[in-house]
Amino acid sequence: MTLLRALSAELRKAATLPGIWVGVGVMIVASAALTAYNASMVRGALAAGRPEDTAFGSAFDAAFAAVPLGTVGAVVIGVLVIGSEYTANSPDAGGGRQITTTLTVASGRVRVLAAKVLTVTFLVATAAAVTLAGTVALAAVVIGGHATEVVAVDTALARSGGTTLYWILTALIAFAITVLARSAVIPLLVLIVNSSLVSVSLLLTNLTPLAHWLPDLAGRRLFGLPEDFTVPGGLELVPGAIVMGAWTLALLLIAGIVFHRRDA
Amino acid sequence: MLTIDGLTKRHGSRTVLANVTFQALPGRVTGFLGPNGAGKSSTLRILLGLDRPASGAALVDGRPYRNLRDPLRTVGSMLDGSGAHRSRTALNHLAWVARSNGIPKRRVSDVLEQVGLADAGRTRVSKFSLGMGQRLGLASALLGEPGALVLDEPVNGLDPEGIRWIRGLLRGHADAGGTVLLSSHLISEVAEIADDLVVITAGRIVKTGPVAEVTAGYATLEDAFFGLTGDASGTTPGAAR
Numbered sequence: 443m444t445l446l447r448a449l450s451a452e453l454r455k456a457a458t459l460p461g462i463w464v465g466v467g468v469m470i471v472a473s474a475a476l477t478a479y480n481a482s483m484v485r486g487a488l489a490a491g492r493p494e495d496t497a498f499g500s501a502f503d504a505a506f507a508a509v510p511l512g513t514v515g516a517v518v519i520g521v522l523v524i525g526s527e528y529t530a531n532s533p534d535a536g537g538g539r540q541i542t543t544t545l546t547v548a549s550g551r552v553r554v555l556a557a558k559v560l561t562v563t564f565l566v567a568t569a570a571a572v573t574l575a576g577t578v579a580l581a582a583v584v585i586g587g588h589a590t591e592v593v594a595v596d597t598a599l600a601r602s603g604g605t606t607l608y609w610i611l612t613a614l615i616a617f618a619i620t621v622l623a624r625s626a627v628i629p630l631l632v633l634i635v636n637s638s639l640v641s642v643s644l645l646l647t648n649l650t651p652l653a654h655w656l657p658d659l660a661g662r663r664l665f666g667l668p669e670d671f672t673v674p675g676g677l678e679l680v681p682g683a684i685v686m687g688a689w690t691l692a693l694l695l696i697a698g699i700v701f702h703r704r705d706a
Numbered sequence: 707m708l709t710i711d712g713l714t715k716r717h718g719s720r721t722v723l724a725n726v727t728f729q730a731l732p733g734r735v736t737g738f739l740g741p742n743g744a745g746k747s748s749t750l751r752i753l754l755g756l757d758r759p760a761s762g763a764a765l766v767d768g769r770p771y772r773n774l775r776d777p778l779r780t781v782g783s784m785l786d787g788s789g790a791h792r793s794r795t796a797l798n799h800l801a802w803v804a805r806s807n808g809i810p811k812r813r814v815s816d817v818l819e820q821v822g823l824a825d826a827g828r829t830r831v832s833k834f835s836l837g838m839g840q841r842l843g844l845a846s847a848l849l850g851e852p853g854a855l856v857l858d859e860p861v862n863g864l865d866p867e868g869i870r871w872i873r874g875l876l877r878g879h880a881d882a883g884g885t886v887l888l889s890s891h892l893i894s895e896v897a898e899i900a901d902d903l904v905v906i907t908a909g910r911i912v913k914t915g916p917v918a919e920v921t922a923g924y925a926t927l928e929d930a931f932f933g934l935t936g937d938a939s940g941t942t943p944g945a946a947r
Contacts, residue, residue, distance in 0.1 A: 444775065451806035458798035459791065526791055531831070535839045536787020536862070543789035543846065546754050547806045549775050705757035 444549050448557035451547075452523070456561050461522045466569045469515025469609075470576060476508035477577040481584035488588040497668070499591035501581035502598055505574075509605050509665055512573055513612050513637040516566050520613030521633065523562050525626025541706055551702050555621070559614065559694065566613045570606040597666070604664035607683065611690045612637065615657055618693035621701050644673060651675070661686030707732055708753065708854060708887055713762035715748055721909055722748045723759070728904045728914050730887040732853070735880045737900030737917070738889040741935055745909040746889040747785065750858050753887075754783050766854065778807040782847030783856040787863075788839035789846065792832035796823055796842050799831065803846045817845040822871070836863030844872070854885040861895055873899050893931040897921065907935040 456462045481504045487495035498504040527541040548554045578598075582589075620629045636642050637658065646653035653659060654676035662672065663679040664686075677685060708730040715723040723745045730736035740746050751757040753764040755771035766774065766781055774780050790799035800814040818824050821841040826834070834842065840863050847855055855876070861869050876886045876899055890896040896903065903920040905913040913920050913934050924930035 447776075447806055447808050451802045454798070454802040454805055455791075455794075458794050458802070460793050529791060531787060531790075531792050531839065535792075535831075535834055535836055536843075538786030538789050538839075538843075540789060540791045542756065542785050543803065545756055546771075546783050546785075546789075547778050547803055547846075549777060550772070703758075706751070 445553055445557060448548060448553050449560055452554075452557040452561040453564070456523055456565060459522065459526055461526060462519060462565065465515045465518030465522060466565070467515070468518055469512045469569045470573045472514065473505075473508045473512045473573050473577050474580055476511055477505045477581050478584060480504045480507050481581040484581075485585045485588050488585070488590060493590055500589050500593050501585050502578055502593040502601075503591070503668075504585060505577035505581040506601060506605070506665065506667070508577060509574070511638065512570070512605075513609060514634050515569060515573075516609040516613040517616045517633045517637055518630065519565050519569070520562050520616030521620045521626050521630045523558050523565075524617055525620045525623075525629065528624050529626065545706050552698060555698055555701050559617065562613050562617050563610055566610045567606055570609050574602050574605065601666035604666050604679075604683075608661050608664040608686070611661060611686050612658065614690045615693055618690070618697040621697035647673075647675070655685055657686045657689035660689070707767060708736075708856070708885055709763075709765040709768070710749060710753065711763045711765070713749060713752055713759045713764060715745075715752065715757070715759050715909075723752075723909045726762070726906065726909070726911055728911055730854075730885050730904075731902070732885045733880055733883050734901040735876055735886040735888070735899055736902045736904060737896035738887060738904050738906065739893055739896050739931070740889075740891065740906035742891055744891075744906045744935070746891075746906060747858055748909075749906070750783075750785060750856055750887075750889060753856060754781070754785070756785075776807040776850070778803070778809065778846075778850030778852060780850075780852055781854045781856055782850060782852040783858075784840070784843035784847045784860060785858040787836065788831055788834065788842040790831040790839075790842060793830060795828050795830055796834075796845075797827040799842065800846055800849060804849055807850055809850050813849055813851075817848045820848060821845045837865060837868055840864055841868070844875075853883075855879060855887070857886075857888040859890060860888055861890065861892075869895070893921075893927045897927050905934045912936075 484496045484498050484504045487493065493499060498507060527544055528539055530537050530539050544554060616629060616633050620626060623629050643653050643656040643659045660677050660682040663682050710726055710728050713723050713726040726749055738746050752759050753771060771777060797814065804811060804814055818827050821844050823841050823845060826838060840860060860872055864872060880886050897917055900917055903917050904911060905920065921927060921930040924933055
């Protein structure tokens with residue numbers, strides 16, 4: 443009952459925070475833009491009768507080549523659901539932070555955190571559904587009748603599920619890190635760069651193969667991208683997903699203990 | 707009734723609160739008075755379950771705040787202004803607060819009306835003045851129609867009309883049997899509103915009792931303040947959190 447109330451409050455909070463919509467927008471718009479570009483290249487190659495010029499023969503593959511970019515949106519959502527609590531008002535307006543209100547109106551801190559975890563999961567899953575359905579539809583429209591391949595339904599579902607899971611786990615890891623950091627700025631910066639421009643984990647694999655066990659690399663096969671499209675090595679799909687899930691649980695557990703114990 | 711019993715709090719080696727003990731009684735407005743950095747906010751934060759004491763207890767009707775179910779229906783509080791995220795509107799802020807405690811939605815417009823923000827409900831908090839932020843903070847404190855109000859420096863930033871208004875509001879709350887605990891660093895301001903005074907300085911309670919009793923023997927309220935807080939120079943180091 444009280445968890446439902448906390449969840450209802452958190453969903454309302456998220457829906458009325460502009461930054462969350464930026465995260466959702468980034469996931470959808472960035473994926474769609476890259477998909478449109480990919481799909482037009484695919485269409486060009488296929489229409490010219492040169493299928494060897496493109497890595498993708500189907501609308502589905504063209505769309506899913508863009509999904510790693512959607513990770514940025516998941517990071518934004520995960521960070522802001524908790525990071526926004528610590529945004530200070532201007533000193534002219536008392537300099538207060540919303541976390542004070544959140545903790546004084548709540549009965550139990552663990553419940554607050556649980557409600558936030560459910561909120562992040564719900565938001566990312568919903569945004570993922572829209573993004574994946576939307577980009578595949580977009581690619582299908584752009585490529586039209588030129589497609590040379592059709593992806594089987596079970597493959598499509600598995601890759602959609604895998605991608606959604608990767609985004610949810612990434613968002614929850616970002617969430618847990620932000621609980622510890624008590625600020626949105628640094629986690630947002632570091633995690634966005636890591637999931638878009640430069641993957642620190644990937645660079646670390648040059649130093650040690652252990653870096654393949656870091657969460658973002660461990661889970662990357664969840665996207666189901668073709669082998670020649672990804673960096674070789676590392677964990678296979680299922681063990682990788684389990685390792686990423688274990689990271690997520692461990693970080694959430696630490697975040698929960700710290701959040702419960704420390705002064706607000 | 708709010709009971710503060712032997713609270714001690716340290717930040718590193720610095721003692722913030724040393725055996726702080728007092729009560730705020732129903733039907734009375736209790737003013738919690740002291741210079742900036744004396745430990746007023748620290749005490750209120752422990753009372754509201756935000757921070758933990760090293761020892762001692764803070765109880766609301768005999769229970770720790772963290773054990774309250776739907777706390778807004780028992781204690782309404784305000785610390786550091788609005789307590790709202792700057793990019794949310796006042797209406798949206800109060801709406802989630804109401805949901806968290808299962809408070810009916812109509813209370814949101816009721817309290818906005820009550821604190822004089824009826825026309826600012828759709829304004830983002832970032833555009834609020836300090837006084838408007840204080841009013842929004844009060845609105846969320848009043849949302850659950852609680853028996854007790856705990857307010858940290860509620861008069862900050864209010865204009866004279868606002869100060870008169872809040873005085874009436876708090877008086878009315880106490881006269882209806884409610885408990886009011888408010889902090890202030892200005893004795894003249896708190897003496898106007900409070901029935902009882904609790905004076906704190908450097909983390910220790912130096913005097914408690916009805917206003918007339920606490921200020922007896924001093925020529926002016928200001929003399930009383932400096933006499934009690936032991937700061938004859940009149941300069942108080944700003945160390946408020």
